[in-house]
Amino acid sequence: MNKAMHRQHVGTGVVTALGMMSGTSLDGVDAAILRTDGREITGFGKSAYRSYSAQERAMIAAGFGKWHGPEVEAAAEAVEAAHLALLRDILDEDAAVELVGFHGQTLAHAPRMQGTLQVGDGALLAREIGLPVVWDFRSADVELGGEGAPLAPFFHHACARFAGLKEPVAFLNLGGVGNLTWVDPGIERPEAEGALLAFDTGPANAPINDLMQERLGQAFDEGGRLAARGRVEHGALELFLAEPYFARMPPKSLDRNDFAEMIALVGELSDADACATLTAMCAAGVAEAMQHCPAPPERVFVTGGGRHNPVLMRMLDVSLDCPVAPVEEIGLDGDMLEAQAFAYLAVRVARGLPTSCPGTTGVRAAVGGGTVSRV
Ligand SMILES: Nc1ncnc2c1ncn2[C@@H]1O[C@H](COP(=O)(O)OP(=O)(O)OP(=O)(O)O)[C@@H](O)[C@H]1O
Numbered sequence: 001m002n003k004a005m006h007r008q009h010v011g012t013g014v015v016t017a018l019g020m021m022s023g024t025s026l027d028g029v030d031a032a033i034l035r036t037d038g039r040e041i042t043g044f045g046k047s048a049y050r051s052y053s054a055q056e057r058a059m060i061a062a063g064f065g066k067w068h069g070p071e072v073e074a075a076a077e078a079v080e081a082a083h084l085a086l087l088r089d090i091l092d093e094d095a096a097v098e099l100v101g102f103h104g105q106t107l108a109h110a111p112r113m114q115g116t117l118q119v120g121d122g123a124l125l126a127r128e129i130g131l132p133v134v135w136d137f138r139s140a141d142v143e144l145g146g147e148g149a150p151l152a153p154f155f156h157h158a159c160a161r162f163a164g165l166k167e168p169v170a171f172l173n174l175g176g177v178g179n180l181t182w183v184d185p186g187i188e189r190p191e192a193e194g195a196l197l198a199f200d201t202g203p204a205n206a207p208i209n210d211l212m213q214e215r216l217g218q219a220f221d222e223g224g225r226l227a228a229r230g231r232v233e234h235g236a237l238e239l240f241l242a243e244p245y246f247a248r249m250p251p252k253s254l255d256r257n258d259f260a261e262m263i264a265l266v267g268e269l270s271d272a273d274a275c276a277t278l279t280a281m282c283a284a285g286v287a288e289a290m291q292h293c294p295a296p297p298e299r300v301f302v303t304g305g306g307r308h309n310p311v312l313m314r315m316l317d318v319s320l321d322c323p324v325a326p327v328e329e330i331g332l333d334g335d336m337l338e339a340q341a342f343a344y345l346a347v348r349v350a351r352g353l354p355t356s357c358p359g360t361t362g363v364r365a366a367v368g369g370g371t372v373s374r375v
């Protein structure tokens with residue numbers, strides 16, 4: 001991979017940045033425009049989405065869990081092509097974008113072993129579109145002993161301040177994997193001690209999607225309709241909660257398929273009971289996670305696709321000790337928060353500001369990851 005990069009700390013004013021994210025669910029690419037000076041959010045702009053075709057999805061999925069080889073190269077090409085197509089559409093309509101934050105697609109994540117791999121070449125994107133692209137956000141954190149994930153927490157901190165919140169709250173992202181950020185918006189800098197605690201809660205939608213695909217040929221449990229008809233199998237739930245991951249103190253992070261064997265735990269159950277049980281496992285992982293919060297959050301704001309599942313939201317409401325609401329309650333867009341996060345982080349990288357710290361990834365000291373590729 002050609003990484004002839006140089007870091008340059010650009011200006012101090014407000015930048016219009018475009019963030020792009022392709023998450024573990026592999027549904028498609030999210031893109032969102034944000035205005036920020038790298039500290040405060042000053043405004044949200046347009047957003048867009050491009051779904052992966054079945055062929056693209058299969059090519060990318062074939063690379064899951066691999067670190068190199070032809071499947072990884074083919075996955076990278078599919079990721080680059082999909083991002084470029086969406087980028088061109090957006091830039092045709094919006095010439096104000098000055099900087100792009102490109103997360104790429106995580107294929108494998110084992111921070112204490114091989115590292116972390118997000119595919120898609122940001123330098124190629126920069127050349128193609130003629131704008132600076134910030135990418136490879138996670139490697140530096142992992143090289144310095146961090147988990148490399150989650151990275152959205154610095155943005156969650158900015159969101160809480162943007163929304164004018166005063167007391168500690170939590171953001172819960174329910175994508176393929178779940179992640180929780182406890183944030184004290186009263187502390188001005190995200191890297192300051194006590195401002196943030198973040199980690200992955202456990203599997204979220206990935207096992208539900210896998211079950212739906214395997215048993216019914218459907219991508220996901222729309223509206224939680226199948227789970228709503230099922231009964232939770234408490235024996236399986238207990239076995240799941242006995243996983244050492246839940247008792248481990250944060251920082252901690254997961255790969256998409258770290259809990260893939262969960263489907264076997266529900267293997268003997270009917271479709272509806274299996275789906276209800278996997279949905280309950282997601283909620284139970286979050287309930288375990290809440291015990292690690294330094295203080296009870298005033299509210300849990302849910303982002304990511306899982307907030308569209310009413311069965312999951314009800315289970316969270318019952319099992320958590322504080323109110324649970326979608327992030328829309330504070331005026332944010334829960335379908336675009338991750339894309340916005342990488343727009344925000346791109347500006348921080350370009351400005352030489354940190355993007356992770358001991359409270360978010362367990363890295364030894366605050367660190368700014370990311371590579372800036374200029375045209
Ligand atoms: N209407 C809905 N009903 C039930 N589940 C839904 C609905 N809409 C989305 N989901 C779930 O949310 C998932 C997509 O969530 P999201 O886009 O947040 O994931 P992601 O960004 O790919 O993942 P990650 O945050 O782990 O990288 C879908 O695959 C599906 O499981």
Ligand SMILES: CC(=O)N[C@H]1[C@@H]2OC[C@@H](O2)[C@@H](O)[C@@H]1O[C@H](C)C(=O)O
Pocket residue numbers: 023024106109116148149150151152153173175176177178179200253254338
């Ligand atoms: C290695 C990796 O890509 N992790 C993702 C994944 O998807 C959700 C969860 O696991 C989170 O840790 C992270 O993404 C979000 C955007 C983050 O870094 O904050």
